[in-house]
Amino acid sequence: MNEKLNAFHIVILIHMTQVGVTIFSLPRICATHFGTNGWIAILPIGLVVFANVALIHAVVRLGGGRSLPEMLGLFLPKPVYGALLLGMSCMYALSACLTSKQYVLMYELQSFPATRPYVFRAGIDILIFFLVIIGIYNLSKAVTVIFFSTIVIPFTLLSLYDETELVRYTPFFLKEGTDFMAGCFEVYAAYLGFEISLFLIPYVGRSTRWFRGVYVANTVTTVVYLILSIIAFGFFSYGQLRDMLYPLLEMTGHVQLPIIERVDTLMFTFFFLVALVTATLYFWIATELFSYVFPKLDKRWPAAFLITVTYFVSSIPNELDLVTGWLRIMGKVAIATAIALPLLLIGGMLITRARRAKAS
Amino acid sequence: MRKYLAVPVLAFVTVAASGCGTQADKRVLEELGMISVMGFDLEEGRSEEEVNSNRTTVLFPVINPRATVEEEVLSVTSRSNNSRQELSRMTDRKLVFGQLRTAVFNARIAENGLLDDLDALLRDPTLGTRVKLALTDHNVHDLLTFKHPAIPRIGRYIDLLLEKESIHLFLPRSNLHTFYRDLRDDGIDPVIPIINPSTDSIKLDGIGLFRDDRLAGRVKAEEMPYFVMLYGDFRQGVITVQVGQTEFVTLTALRSERDVRIRRKAGGALAAEIRILLNGSVVEDFGYKNHKTKKSWEELIRKINRKVEEKCERQIRLMQKLRADCIGMGQYARRLYSYPEWKKLDWRETFADMDIRVKVDLHVKDFGVYP
Numbered sequence: 001m002n003e004k005l006n007a008f009h010i011v012i013l014i015h016m017t018q019v020g021v022t023i024f025s026l027p028r029i030c031a032t033h034f035g036t037n038g039w040i041a042i043l044p045i046g047l048v049v050f051a052n053v054a055l056i057h058a059v060v061r062l063g064g065g066r067s068l069p070e071m072l073g074l075f076l077p078k079p080v081y082g083a084l085l086l087g088m089s090c091m092y093a094l095s096a097c098l099t100s101k102q103y104v105l106m107y108e109l110q111s112f113p114a115t116r117p118y119v120f121r122a123g124i125d126i127l128i129f130f131l132v133i134i135g136i137y138n139l140s141k142a143v144t145v146i147f148f149s150t151i152v153i154p155f156t157l158l159s160l161y162d163e164t165e166l167v168r169y170t171p172f173f174l175k176e177g178t179d180f181m182a183g184c185f186e187v188y189a190a191y192l193g194f195e196i197s198l199f200l201i202p203y204v205g206r207s208t209r210w211f212r213g214v215y216v217a218n219t220v221t222t223v224v225y226l227i228l229s230i231i232a233f234g235f236f237s238y239g240q241l242r243d244m245l246y247p248l249l250e251m252t253g254h255v256q257l258p259i260i261e262r263v264d265t266l267m268f269t270f271f272f273l274v275a276l277v278t279a280t281l282y283f284w285i286a287t288e289l290f291s292y293v294f295p296k297l298d299k300r301w302p303a304a305f306l307i308t309v310t311y312f313v314s315s316i317p318n319e320l321d322l323v324t325g326w327l328r329i330m331g332k333v334a335i336a337t338a339i340a341l342p343l344l345l346i347g348g349m350l351i352t353r354a355r356r357a358k359a360s
Numbered sequence: 361m362r363k364y365l366a367v368p369v370l371a372f373v374t375v376a377a378s379g380c381g382t383q384a385d386k387r388v389l390e391e392l393g394m395i396s397v398m399g400f401d402l403e404e405g406r407s408e409e410e411v412n413s414n415r416t417t418v419l420f421p422v423i424n425p426r427a428t429v430e431e432e433v434l435s436v437t438s439r440s441n442n443s444r445q446e447l448s449r450m451t452d453r454k455l456v457f458g459q460l461r462t463a464v465f466n467a468r469i470a471e472n473g474l475l476d477d478l479d480a481l482l483r484d485p486t487l488g489t490r491v492k493l494a495l496t497d498h499n500v501h502d503l504l505t506f507k508h509p510a511i512p513r514i515g516r517y518i519d520l521l522l523e524k525e526s527i528h529l530f531l532p533r534s535n536l537h538t539f540y541r542d543l544r545d546d547g548i549d550p551v552i553p554i555i556n557p558s559t560d561s562i563k564l565d566g567i568g569l570f571r572d573d574r575l576a577g578r579v580k581a582e583e584m585p586y587f588v589m590l591y592g593d594f595r596q597g598v599i600t601v602q603v604g605q606t607e608f609v610t611l612t613a614l615r616s617e618r619d620v621r622i623r624r625k626a627g628g629a630l631a632a633e634i635r636i637l638l639n640g641s642v643v644e645d646f647g648y649k650n651h652k653t654k655k656s657w658e659e660l661i662r663k664i665n666r667k668v669e670e671k672c673e674r675q676i677r678l679m680q681k682l683r684a685d686c687i688g689m690g691q692y693a694r695r696l697y698s699y700p701e702w703k704k705l706d707w708r709e710t711f712a713d714m715d716i717r718v719k720v721d722l723h724v725k726d727f728g729v730y731p
Binding site: 168 | 385485486488489490537540541542543544545546547688691692694695699702
């Protein structure tokens with residue numbers, strides 16, 4: 001009998017998947033798209049995400065312990081849902097690879113401007129491969145370690161309290177925003193990762209109580225995002241915030257430790273783990289989806305295959321802006337999936353249930 | 361068997377990772393020129409056709425034990441920001457900017473706008489935004505080659521000078537971050553301290569007041585404490601106040617807290633009151649008069665209050681004349697307006713016409729041990 005994931009691990013797993021490379025730019029996204037005091041938009045978007053999570057919760061309850069392909073198999077013919085699963089698999093694999101690519105490009109910008117990214121990325125991809133094949137239970141243990149080594153970062157930022165000023169927030173709310181909808185999409189995308197709960201079903205116990213962990217994870221993420229953005233809006237002036245690429249990195253640059261100068265470069269290496277976890281878990285989802293379609297295959301093969309293919313695909317965009325653009329598109333596709341897939345499942349299962357009731 | 365497969369794979373990863381840092385990104389400490397100060401001078405074109413150019417001076421510590429100097433200074437003239445390549449051709453060391461602590465600008469550059477020159481510093485990801493900024497009226501190259509037996513390393517000296525003064529907040533903290541922050545805030549203008557060489561040392565010589573990114577005026581060295589009281593809170597300061605013809609009082613261990621109250625008068629004009637709460641001890645009463653009674657002490661405090669208020673108000677008049685709101689009155693005034701009103705408002709003019717009063721409240725903790 002396999003070991004089961006408990007709620008605590010689920011909280012950490014999902015929180016760490018949610019927090020990815022977007023966290024670096026989140027306050028700036030809020031400032032440019034929502035305008036003055038844009039941090040406040042995180043709250044309503046967080047609530048919408050909660051509704052989305054509730055949707056997945058409904059799926060899990062309706063499914064009664066069935067895994068995703070079993071649920072789809074109830075109302076869709078095999079070739080159709082097979083294609084659907086493969087499509088999703090590609091999407092998640094590509095998102096994962098772009099996440100790690102974005103991090104590598106940022107790392108180049110920050111520390112190694114002359115190093116060629118492909119070697120570095122290959123190293124990361126090998127690491128991801130080894131993490132993916134150890135299975136979700138062991139993975140969750142690794143993620144727990146990473147969680148505890150990075151969760152301190154938002155709290156070290158609290159030491160910037162001295163340099164934040166109330167008057168800098170300005171009394172104006174959501175003025176000067178450029179594109180409200182684009183902002184909503186980007187912040188929503190920063191929450192993505194909760195959909196991993198759909199794929200965890202075979203790895204948890206029979207009861208659906210584990211799902212509370214997903215809500216808790218979402219709350220933790222909202223709190224982290226809020227702390228970060230609230231500090232950023234008081235620490236930087238509004239105009240300044242709009243002009244900078246990565247406010248989070250700037251802020252860590254101002255955290256002073258007694259012995260180390262320029263902590264930001266050190267912190268940035270810690271953030272590597274955050275990006276790594278997000279990429280790894282997305283690859284894990286992709287591998288899961290792949291092996292639903294080809295259940296007899298050893299999971300190492302789809303993992304290796306997906307990682308290799310996406311490695312080359314994501315080599316195409318080479319500029320930071322372009323990668324960010326691709327990620328933004330992938331984000332939209334992923335949001336659509338996160339909403340449409342549960343709806344499809346709920347609809348399908350309800351119809352099947354109604355038909356069965358009629359037949360009997 | 362499978363376990364053993366991990367060994368060659370790990371070996372491969374290690375080799376790949378070590379090859380990851382190419383020669384270009386390799387940095388050997390002894391071979392680096394870690395620039396600690398950068399300076400910018402304005403060199404005016406001699407003829408009509410010749411455009412003005414900047415002279416960039418950099419200074420970095422020499423890590424060779426056999427070298428007779430502690431710091432090396434390099435300097436080039438260039439019209440754009442390509443000075444870095446030229447500088448690197450002048451030395452055997454690899455110049456890196458990650459340890460840059462201070463950037464010094466000639467005041468004439470600042471008068472024409474600093475943003476162009478700061479842009480290169482802000483954009484560079486290897487630089488932190490805690491790089492301190494300073495202005496000087498003298499030639500920056502001369503300032504950085506200032507020789508004094510007690511100052512072996514001028515770069516470190518300047519850094520510590522600015523650091524020490526801003527820790528006690530007797531000088532507003534001024535670095536790339538604060539400058540750009542205040543520049544892009546519509547309710548405050550930035551400030552940068554001025555340092556100048558004197559016969560014995562390099563000293564802090566006032567505060568440059570900016571209107572946007574242009575130097576508009578300055579606070580004189582002796583007026584700095586009063587400006588800082590208006591600017592924000594400070595934790596430990598010293599001021600000497602002349603209260604009578606011959607009487608001077610020195611206050612130490614001074615803490616100040618600023619409280620801004622701003623309101624709209626009936627006609628729509630603004631009125632502000634800046635309350636400054638001072639807390640300190642009297643250590644020197646020059647032109648000694650014996651203040652034995654409580655009444656005479658109170659009289660003295662009242663005199664000090666009035667004197668400080670006067671000095672502060674003079675600073676405000678100066679800023680109003682310059683149309684430079686360096687103490688951030690706009691940040692407080694914003695809340696009195698709706699968003700469209702604020703955007704339509706010409707804040708500089710409103711600030712200049714504003715009625716700003718200063719009210720000082722001194723609390724003397726003690727009068728020294730021989731009161």
